Amino acid sequence: MKEKIYSKVLLILQFTIVLLLLIANDSFFSNLVSMFIFTLGTLFGIYTLCFNRIGNFNIAPEIKQNSKFIKTGPYKYIRHPMYFSLFLMIGGVILTEIDILNIVFYFSLIIVLYLKAKKEEKLWSEKLEEYVEYKKHTKMFIPFVF
Numbered sequence: 001m002k003e004k005i006y007s008k009v010l011l012i013l014q015f016t017i018v019l020l021l022l023i024a025n026d027s028f029f030s031n032l033v034s035m036f037i038f039t040l041g042t043l044f045g046i047y048t049l050c051f052n053r054i055g056n057f058n059i060a061p062e063i064k065q066n067s068k069f070i071k072t073g074p075y076k077y078i079r080h081p082m083y084f085s086l087f088l089m090i091g092g093v094i095l096t097e098i099d100i101l102n103i104v105f106y107f108s109l110i111i112v113l114y115l116k117a118k119k120e121e122k123l124w125s126e127k128l129e130e131y132v133e134y135k136k137h138t139k140m141f142i143p144f145v146f
Contacts, residue, residue: 003074003119007061007080010116011042017109026107033094041088048074048081057082061119063127077143079121079134083113084141117141 012121029035051073058064074081090109093100117140124131139146 004062004069007116007119010119011060013112014109017105017112018086021090021093021102021105023111024101025093027096031096034095037092037095038089040094041085041092043108044074044088045082045085049140051075052082061116061123063120063123069124069128069131069134071138074143076138078139078141079133080113080117080141083117084143086113087141113141 008027039130052075053068055072056064056067058067074084087089087110089108094106121131125135
């Protein structure tokens with residue numbers, strides 16, 4: 001039960017931070033660099049979904065019943081490409097106006113997504129020995145870096 005509550009808290013924090021950043025930076029559509037980075041993140045997210053069927057995709061840090069382990073496409077290089085996509089999108093949003101509040105919220109989002117990723121990885125590692133090996137050959141969020 002505590003694990004489900006933890007998952008829900010992380011999910012609520014994620015969406016709250018994203019919403020606050022979007023509200024605080026409503027003019028990001030007027031900045032070409034911001035829009036370009038946001039669009040790159042969006043396109044990368046769509047590309048990722050081409051490899052991860054919607055029925056397999058889960059926004060909560062839980063493993064759906066009958067979910068499939070994917071290691072093709074962007075998953076060949078990073079374990080959490082949808083989080084990378086969100087990092088790009090929100091990074092584009094905060095570039096509109098770099099201030100302390102945006103930076104604090106952005107790093108808070110990174111922490112929340114890191115905690116979600118660690119929880120997911122723990123569950124996958126318990127479920128599949130293959131996932132433990134997969135972690136040794138892929139980065140968590142940024143291809144070839146981290």
